[in-house]
Amino acid sequence: MSQAAAPNVAIIYYSSTGNVHALAQEVATGAEKAGAQVRVAKVAELAPEEAIAANPAWQAHVRETADVPVADPDLVTWADAIIFGSPTRFGNVASQLKQFIDTLGPLWGKGLLADKVYSGFVSTATPHGGRESTLLALYNTVHHFGGILVTPGYTAPIQYETGTPYGPSHHDAQGANPISDATRQSARYSGERVATVAARLKAGAS
Known part of the structure; x- marks a missing residue:
C-alpha cells in the first residue's frame, strides 16, 4: 500500500477490567498489518473512585493502562476509520463510550x-448478555453520522468459527473465560478488513 493511500485508523474504546483493552490491541495489529497508521485511545472514566476501588480487577486495569492516551475529538477528525470498543451494559454501549x-x-x-469507515467490538460477562444488541445499538449512531459501516461479516473462515458477523465479541463468564485464540484472530481480521476498505475509499477519493 502506498503511503498516500494508507488510512488513518483510530481505535477508541472503554474497558473496565481489560477484555476490551485486549481486543483493541488485536484489532490494532490487524489494521497495522493492512498498512494503516493506527492510534489506540481509551475514553475517560466516569465511574466514582470508590466503585473502582471495590473491584480489584478494575483497579489493577486502571493502573496498567494509565499510559494509554485519552481520546478526544481531534482523533476522530484525524481518522479515516474509527473502530469503537465497549463492554455491554444491559445490552447497550457503556456510558463512558457513549458520553464520548x-x-x-x-x-x-x-x-x-x-463518509468515514466505522466498526465495533464488544465483551460481555454472560453468553447472551447483549453482544449483538450492543453492536447494533452502536451502529445506529453510525447511520446518524452518515458513516460507512464495515463489519467482518462472514467474509473469512475465522468468522464461521466465531459466528460474529457484527463484530468481534468475547464472553468472559464473569472473568472465568480468557479471550480465545479464535476471538483474537477475529479481532485481527476485523481490523485488517476495516483498514483495507478504508484504504480503497481513500485511494478512490484522492
Whole structure:
C-alpha cells in the first residue's frame, strides 16, 4: 500500500477490567498489518473512585493502562476509520463510550463524521448478555453520522468459527473465560478488513 493511500485508523474504546483493552490491541495489529497508521485511545472514566476501588480487577486495569492516551475529538477528525470498543451494559454501549460519542456533536454538525469507515467490538460477562444488541445499538449512531459501516461479516473462515458477523465479541463468564485464540484472530481480521476498505475509499477519493 502506498503511503498516500494508507488510512488513518483510530481505535477508541472503554474497558473496565481489560477484555476490551485486549481486543483493541488485536484489532490494532490487524489494521497495522493492512498498512494503516493506527492510534489506540481509551475514553475517560466516569465511574466514582470508590466503585473502582471495590473491584480489584478494575483497579489493577486502571493502573496498567494509565499510559494509554485519552481520546478526544481531534482523533476522530484525524481518522479515516474509527473502530469503537465497549463492554455491554444491559445490552447497550457503556456510558463512558457513549458520553464520548455524545461530545462529537460539533463535528457531526459540520459534516465531519460522514463518509468515514466505522466498526465495533464488544465483551460481555454472560453468553447472551447483549453482544449483538450492543453492536447494533452502536451502529445506529453510525447511520446518524452518515458513516460507512464495515463489519467482518462472514467474509473469512475465522468468522464461521466465531459466528460474529457484527463484530468481534468475547464472553468472559464473569472473568472465568480468557479471550480465545479464535476471538483474537477475529479481532485481527476485523481490523485488517476495516483498514483495507478504508484504504480503497481513500485511494478512490484522492
